[in-house]
Amino acid sequence: MSMKILTANGLHSGGVVFATGDGKWSAFITQAQLSSDSETEEALLAMAKQSVETQTIVEPFLIEIDVINGMPVPKRYREQLRVSGPSVRSDFSKPALQEVA
Amino acid sequence: MYTYDNLDRQLVHQRVDQFRGQVARRISGSLNEDEFKPLRLMNGLYLEMHAYMLRVAIPYGTLSSQQMHKLGDIADKYDRDYGHFTTRQNIQYNWIELEQVPQILAELATVDMHAIQSSGNCIRNVTADPYAGVARDELADPRPTAELIRQWSSLHPEFAFLPRKFKVAVSGAEHDRAAIRVHDIGIQLIQNEAGEPGYKIYVGGGLGRTPLVGVVLREFLPRKELLAYLEATLRVYNLYGRRDNKFKARIKILTLELGIDALREQVEAEYRKTIANAPVTEDRLATIEQAFLPPVYEKRPKISTSLNNQRNKDQTFSRWVENNIAEHKVDGYAIVNVSLKPIGGIAGDATSKQMHKLADLAEQFSLNEIRVTKNQNIVLPHVKKDDLGELWRMLYIYGLAEANSGLITDIISCPGMDYCSLATARSIPIAQQISKRFADPALQEKIGPMSVKISGCINACGHHHIGQIGILGLEKKGEEYYQIVLGGDDSLSASIGKITGPGFSKDEIVDAVERIIEKYLEQRIDAELFADTYRRIGASPFKDALYESH
Amino acid sequence: MNLIKDGKVAATDWQFIEEGGQLSANSIVGVELLLNSNNEQMDALKFGVLIDGDEQLDDLIAYLTKIDLIVIAFSSFADGRGFSMAYRLRNSFGYEGEIWAKGNLIADQYSQAKQCGIDGVVIDDLHLKRQPIEQWQKALAVAPLPYPFGNQSEQVYHQPKNNRFT
16 A cells, blocks of 8 residues: 555645644645555544644645655655645745755 | 726625625634635635635726736735736736735725636636727727626626636627637627627637537627626526536537527527516616727827837847737827746746836836736737837836747746646646747747647646647646647637647657647748648648657 | 525424425425416415426416415525526516525525525525524625616616616
8 A cells, every 4th residue: 555645725824734643734744644554544534524624724635655765755746746836936945845855 | 997986896895895704704614615615716716736826807908007006016915926917817826825815805906906706607707809999900899898797797696606607708809819719608899781889699619628619699789788698698508507517517518518509599588588677788888988988199100210210220129019019090009018928937927026017117108008918918008109119128127028929939828737736737837948949039030920828737728729839738647748739729710729649748848849830831831820821731741740750 | 494584594384395295384395296286276375386497497387376485496505596597487487476595505695695586595404503694694784786787676686776777
């Protein structure tokens, strides 16, 4: 089973966030809870449902990742763009990836 | 230009209050996301990849200097110092936070601007010819009609929850610069044999998954019947448009599935039923027309000696005049196309500084008026030929003087996967690379008028179906992958481009475009436009060029 | 059921009758039952009909003067067909009885519903809890005025009087 993390957008900020596993959300992908089995996945989804109901986040979904140099990197390029920011504006590069240079 | 009266203002301010309340109820959970979504969309607010995106309406692409200044303020205060002008003559801000939006809308309201119905399953911004009121080939100004429809459709109680979005475009000139044939309703201002003013109504045009050219719904509709007729059309669509499949919900599908004759029968039957209670058009239209009377122009000679002298002295300036100036109906004046496509830049983006400068320049040189085009560019519609030199120097300093209007580097590109959560591939980097590949001004002029249009997904916001060269970005096996369509036409003789064959990787696509251009240059006769060469020689020579040596 | 009417949660005697029921006083029945009833029965009673599609309006035309209430089922608040159906009832068919919408419309739609000729909205308990009556009242009070046009009477789109065309 591939490794996954759970991502969503913050209701207030609209920004990309990741489930850290303890009911919280972080803008830093390095703090995302990794999941490699269906139990963890289900727990993450249940937690996300809670967060939707408490008006914290919207549109949560799981994404597949690889762990590279100890950091989760989304497999799909579109998810990488969500993490790093628009490829055409390096000045908008998000901290989520800058963390691990 | 139309100026708001008390009722217009009241409406906009009430809308701000209403949305403020809706945001508060969303945050408290009184409205869930499913309920909030159509409400926020009807105020132009999307949730995109990186943040909320706000689409501010610029009705029929016309705005004043004061309004452009405000757009610059918004970019500066609430966003990251820039905005993006769209293929429907609106502006988009990409880095918005939810709780800022009521305040942004309140600020916009102070200059009579809003985001009402710029998204959602309702009647959207009515677009029109960006040269309205000043084009030499104009038969009648489309803007009063566009403004009338805007007023009628804004917050219309019956049509806020349609099966899908509804887009209307209006043209009043010999050449259609509003792409009316690819809109849900396309309206052409015409006269009947008796010389009475009225409209030709097209229905069922559209791009996206099922690109279709609109067909004639009504050959001639008397002027005063317009709103009643639109109401009947919308009612039929609202009742019978498909709601089972989001991708089959536009009126173009209803037109296709019923057939135009059956659709027309329904619309005409509904129209006959409602005409007695129909909205009265004539008085209102007459009032609106007063707002669009031509401004007072100075009497200027047709030829500007100072302009010609300056052109002789400065080749760069001369080139800009050659490419970016369109003929004005008044002697001694010019329509200025300001390109938002600097070589290698992001199509349609403008910084807040640029917006403020454009506002200043419009005040100084264009009687305070600015237009936004569906090609993601700006027009200054009332510039004296004598002033072109000074205007150009200012534009040049602000990076707004690219001399590529209507040429190959005047590329239309949707935001694509860099910004948009619907996208399947990036479009902006491809546009940038093509722009750089063809940057040489002499080459651009040799190629001549050319429209390259790029969409980052099948929803076709880049209008690739109606580009002479259209590019569609898809995903194949996790990689970005680009299909080419050729022979699209967005004029009155509209046609949907045809796919050439297998697509190209992001590293191959620019070379592929170059091969098409080479084949065109090789095959064209005299100053034949690409579309005409394509029609004459067909797709095969281009396919060979694309795939044989590949 | 919770009926929002005149800006209040209104008490009501009306009842929805399940399929196979009887045409009785204050009953809201399906179209099939209506068509199986006779004129005497209809004339003798105050009754209502529940519809969910525009094609059903044609079934009702012959009986409109006998029907006291028409309830339009909305499959979702995002399905705007009911607004056109109400408009048709009022303006093409001249229906003068009561019209309700049944379905969890959002409070924000109350004003536009009224403008299309809908008198009441029937919502469920959970929905009323999340969107209490104050929100419905506010929606009416702060409701954006649409652009009024021409010779439309109150009947057509129920417009406030202070518009620029009357």
